[in-house]
Amino acid sequence: MKYSPFVTSGENRPANIIILCDHAANSVPAEIAAGDLGLPADDMERHIAYDIGAAGTSEHLGRLLDAPVVCSNFSRLVIDPNRGADDPTLLMRLYDGTLIPANRHADAAELERRMDLCHRPYHAEVARLIETKDRPVLISVHSFTPQLRGRPPRPWEIGVLSNDDRRLSDSLLAELARDTSVTIGDNVPYTGYLTGDTMDQHALQNGLLHTLLELRQDLIATPDGQEKWASYLAPHLQVAISRT
Numbered sequence: 292m293k294y295s296p297f298v299t300s301g302e303n304r305p306a307n308i309i310i311l312c313d314h315a316a317n318s319v320p321a322e323i324a325a326g327d328l329g330l331p332a333d334d335m336e337r338h339i340a341y342d343i344g345a346a347g348t349s350e351h352l353g354r355l356l357d358a359p360v361v362c363s364n365f366s367r368l369v370i371d372p373n374r375g376a377d378d379p380t381l382l383m384r385l386y387d388g389t390l391i392p393a394n395r396h397a398d399a400a401e402l403e404r405r406m407d408l409c410h411r412p413y414h415a416e417v418a419r420l421i422e423t424k425d426r427p428v429l430i431s432v433h434s435f436t437p438q439l440r441g442r443p444p445r446p447w448e449i450g451v452l453s454n455d456d457r458r459l460s461d462s463l464l465a466e467l468a469r470d471t472s473v474t475i476g477d478n479v480p481y482t483g484y485l486t487g488d489t490m491d492q493h494a495l496q497n498g499l500l501h502t503l504l505e506l507r508q509d510l511i512a513t514p515d516g517q518e519k520w521a522s523y524l525a526p527h528l529q530v531a532i533s534r535t
Contacts, residue, residue, distance in 0.1 A: 294320050294364075296409040297416045300350060301359045307424050308358035308532070311417060311431045313373040313489050315346035315362035322408055323369050329392025330368075339386040340366045342434040344511030349432040351521030356528065358430075361417055363409075368394065370405040372413045373433075375487015381410075388440075417493050428459065428532055429494045429501040434508045435480050447476035449524075450505035452483030454495055460502045463531035473523075481505065500535055 298315075317340040319326045334340065346362050353360035363372050367383075368391055374381040382402050384394045397405075421427060438444045449467070453460035460483070467475045478484075483503055485491065494501035504524065511517045 294322065294408075295412075296320070296364050297413045298362045298364050299359060299416060299420065300362075301353050301357075302420065302423075304353065304357045304359050306356050306358040307426075308356050308428045308430060309417075309420055309424065310349050310353045310356070310358055310360040311429060311489060311493075312342070312345050312349040312360065312362040312433075313371075313431065314342035314367050314433060315349065316364050317341040317366045318364065319366055319369055320408060323365075323405060324393035328366075328368055328394065330389070334389060335366070337389075338434075338436050338508065339389055340368055342432075343508040344506065344513075344517055345432050345434045347514055347517035348434075348506060348511050348521050351518050352430070352432065352525060352528075355521055355525035359420060361413075361420060363413055365409045365413075370402070370410050372410055373485075373488050375485075375492070376406065376410075378485075378487055414489075414492065417489070421493060421497075421499070426497075426499055429490065429499055430528065431490055431501070431503040433503065433505045434511060435505045437507055437509045445480055445507065447474045447479060447505075448507055448510060449473065449520075450476035450479050450481065452478055452481060452503035452505060454483045454485075454490060456495055456498075456501070459500045459531060459535050462535045463502055463527065466527045466531045466534075476505075500532070502531075 317335050349360050451460050451464050490501050
């Protein structure tokens with residue numbers, strides 16, 4: 292069976308929304324270093340390899356919003372689909388203090404091979420799905436670690452990230468602010484300003500409504516947590532979209 296660098300589900304769902312999960316998987320295609328980047332299995336289960344819980348949360352959101360979902364099917368350590376072609380962090384040799392053996396000597400030809408195998412087909416699928424809709428809303432789902440080494444715990448359950456187009460993000464932040472029991476971050480723990488990333492390439496450059504959601508990994512590490520937080524977000528997203 293031919294390898295696919297993406298998994299699309301619910302393509303025929305009617306909502307004018309598309310859910311994207313750039314860092315859904317921690318798998319390595321057999322075509323890349325014989326499917327082994329040289330890391331221990333435990334490292335491939337860490338946040339350095341993928342966004343823990345993001346895929347399941349995305350799938351639940353897709354079902355709740357009646358929207359299609361596109362998930363990556365390769366680890367970001369193979370190549371990062373949420374980076375532009377000129378981004379120096381596109382292929383990481385060292386990630387959060389961990390050396391990636393199979394990436395250590397990757398040259399320009401190897402980078403191009405991974406672009407052709409994984410990065411470009413993933414983005415082509417996103418672009419294709421956008422063409423099946425009428426200027427759809429794009430929602431990107433990621434997850435973040437509860438605490439960085441040597442840093443205090445991160446207090447947010449959810450971060451809403453945005454770039455120069457804050458229309459949907461501002462609407463969603465206003466809607467989420469109605470619930471004071473949940474701590475929401477605005478462009479934290481990361482900023483949404485990243486030239487060439489998925490939201491820039493497919494949403495900002497095309498004038499499409501969009502937002503990027505960062506959920507804390509400990510909250511969505513289990514299937515129950517993924518369903519819970521997708522169920523929490525779905526109605527807020529629907530209201531925010533309707534008001535934008």
